[in-house]
Amino acid sequence: MSEKILIIGSTGSVGFEVATKLLHLKLPIKIAVRNPERAKTINLIDAEFVYFEYNKPETFKSAFEDVTKLLVVSPPSYIGIQDNVVNVINSAIENGVKLIVNVSAISAESELDKPIKKIEDHIINSGVDYVILRPNCYMQNFKDLFRDFISQENIITVPANDAKTSFVDIRDVADVSVKALTNDSLKNKVYKLTGKQLLNMHVVAHMFSEGLNREINYQNISKEQFEKTLKSAGWPLSTITGTVQLCSHVKSGGTAVVSNDVENILGREPIKFEQFIRDYAEIWS
Ligand SMILES: NC(=O)c1ccc[n+]([C@@H]2O[C@H](COP(=O)([O-])OP(=O)(O)OC[C@H]3O[C@@H](n4cnc5c(N)ncnc54)[C@H](OP(=O)(O)O)[C@@H]3O)[C@@H](O)[C@H]2O)c1
Numbered sequence: 001m002s003e004k005i006l007i008i009g010s011t012g013s014v015g016f017e018v019a020t021k022l023l024h025l026k027l028p029i030k031i032a033v034r035n036p037e038r039a040k041t042i043n044l045i046d047a048e049f050v051y052f053e054y055n056k057p058e059t060f061k062s063a064f065e066d067v068t069k070l071l072v073v074s075p076p077s078y079i080g081i082q083d084n085v086v087n088v089i090n091s092a093i094e095n096g097v098k099l100i101v102n103v104s105a106i107s108a109e110s111e112l113d114k115p116i117k118k119i120e121d122h123i124i125n126s127g128v129d130y131v132i133l134r135p136n137c138y139m140q141n142f143k144d145l146f147r148d149f150i151s152q153e154n155i156i157t158v159p160a161n162d163a164k165t166s167f168v169d170i171r172d173v174a175d176v177s178v179k180a181l182t183n184d185s186l187k188n189k190v191y192k193l194t195g196k197q198l199l200n201m202h203v204v205a206h207m208f209s210e211g212l213n214r215e216i217n218y219q220n221i222s223k224e225q226f227e228k229t230l231k232s233a234g235w236p237l238s239t240i241t242g243t244v245q246l247c248s249h250v251k252s253g254g255t256a257v258v259s260n261d262v263e264n265i266l267g268r269e270p271i272k273f274e275q276f277i278r279d280y281a282e283i284w285s
Contacts, residue, residue: 002066004028005181006097008052008088009073011038013140014103017174018071018181019044027182032063054084057091064095069181073103074116078241082115086122099129099187101180103173106136106192107246110254120190131180135193136255137246139167139276142204143283145243148233150208150216151284157219159226159247160201165255166194167204168262169271176265192259195270204273211277212284223248 005022009015010031022029023046032052033039039049052063054075064070070092075081092100100123108117123130142150149155173193180186199207205218221229223244230240249255262270 002028003068004030004048004066005069005071006030006032006050006063006067006092007071008032008063009071009075009103010044010047011035011042012073013138013144013170014135014173014177015071015073016042016044017170018177019047021174021178022181023047025178025182030063030067054081054088057087060088060091061095064092064097067092067095067097069099069101070097071101071103071177071181072119074105074119076238076242076245077115078245079238080115082118085119089119089122089126089128093126093128097128099131099181101131101177102133103177104132104134106134106194106255106257107249108134110249110252129187131186131188132190133173133176133180133193134190135173136168136195136257137165137250138170138173139195139271139273140170141243141246142208142276143280145239147283150212154214154216155219156201156205156208156216157221157226157229158201158250159221159223159244160250161220162200162202163250163253163256164198164200165250166196166198166258167273167276168193168195169276172262172266172270176262179265186265191261191265192257193262194257194259195273196258196263197273198256198258199273207273207277208284211274212281 007019010019031047031049034053050063052059201218205216208216
């Protein structure tokens, strides 16, 4: 029997990076996708694709065929399918999966994110080998979510007051995920994935100004104004809900923690915010 790694969430930001890295390492992977059209647009041509949806148990068995390791990126709490994810975990174990790596979120530590914690707890209590990864806010939010505000209006506008966050680069989260899938020493523990720099939004805006050679300002706004701004910018409701939830967590101080886990696992410092801006600078030009 071949021993493949199944990636659930591979059209998403973290899952895609992990799948790409595993393909480079020539490891046998299967990519679970619910939308074959969307799958065609992602650049993972050497991978084996399998149709999968959390809410369609009939898709589970073929997804787990020949699979012994699973990477599951927890879906955001607001989409309300955590019970389905629990069923997916049960099915994975029934079908022979021996290790589950769960990309969760640092918010699992707070009351705000009980659904994500429920997935973690279910995996831990199931008896399967696991690695739980709790990343802090992604640096890539500034590239994927806030790109237009920065590139068109030179502004970062979020309801975060002066709260600090140790942003983590998704590329580091992916490197840690690959290690978790391929190295037994990480097994059966929970890790916090953060950067080393505790930054508030004034400092972030200053770093963007330096990195892009033009002035980028931070505008602290109310949650209500923020929702209105995102609506008029045409964001989908689900993205607005998730982003507002994330900002509430930042504002409450829940993201102001620094962990050494990335450095300890990778044997190098986490990517710095200045480096992230340099690497993607043309996106905001
Ligand atoms: N943004 C942050 O700063 C941050 C930081 C830490 C943790 N997180 C956590 O990261 C998670 C989101 O990760 P991400 O940014 O990689 O997500 P993402 O880019 O939104 O991707 C979500 C993935 O899940 C798939 N998916 C959604 N519903 C599905 C369903 N019913 N059946 C099968 N697949 C489904 C999507 O497939 P489609 O392509 O078909 O939609 C996509 O591949 C959340 O749990 C969030 O709490 C976020």
